[in-house]
Amino acid sequence: MGRPRTPLLDRERITTTALELLDAQGEFSVPQIARRLGVQTGSVYHHVEGRDGIIELLRERIAEGIDIAALDLKPWDTAMAALARSYRAAFAAHPRAIPVLMTSPVRAPRILELYERAVALLLDTGFPLPDVMPVITGLENVVLGSALDLAAPETMWEIADSTATPHLAKALDAIGDHRADRAFELALEGFLLQARHRLETD
Known part of the structure; x- marks a missing residue:
């Protein structure tokens, strides 16, 4: 044969x-x-190289959807916002991968390149070295939390008796479409506002 x-x-x-x-x-x-x-x-x-090797291959595959070129945008906060949206979209396509990828250190070359460029951007912007990784990690917390939220049902709260939770019922009625997207943009705006404040006061 x-x-x-x-x-x-x-x-x-x-x-x-x-x-x-x-x-x-x-x-x-x-x-x-x-x-x-x-x-x-x-x-x-x-x-x-076993399970860990496969996890790094998965990390590389999902990261193909992240637009690293977003980090070339000006000013720095525009670049970080664009990166965050691209990062979120890549992981929102595979939300169940997030907990698994968090179980092993990052070794994938493409991801390390992304971090290297993000660190260089923040340092060039004027962030003190001790603040750089907290800023990047904080942004990831916003991104990955929102990516998980995108996998949730559009309606996450089921109210059997609106009289028992009248304020919640009204808030849910008022939220409209794209709840997860609106929440992400609010969190991203708040995060960048705080990062700008840290930059100006350090």
Whole structure:
């Protein structure tokens, strides 16, 4: 029997399969990937460095949707806002990946490049070195929290008796469409306002 024209296994297929499992069930394992691809578990390890290696491949794959060029925009807060929106959109497409990606240190070259450029931007802007990583991490907290919120139902509160919670009922009636988007923009605006204040007072 001749060799198959298309290889049964490579890093691209492993990443795609892991992401499909993650999107469907919020988790993946190397044996699950092997079964889905029709290979032995040991064969997967010939292409990746175990689970942690797959997590970094997933991080790289999802990060392809982040527009790093946003960091070239001026001024700095416009750049950070554009990056935040792009970052949020990339992770909102795969919200179940967020908890899994938080379990291992970042080693993926594309992500490290993003951080390097963000750090350089903030330093060039005048942020003191001790404030740089808190600013970046704070922005990530806003972005990733909102990405998870986008995966939630549009209506997160079910009120059986509006007389018991009249203020909540009125607030929900008034919120309109795109609740998650509006909340994200409010949080982003507040975060950037505080970052500007820190920059001006340090």
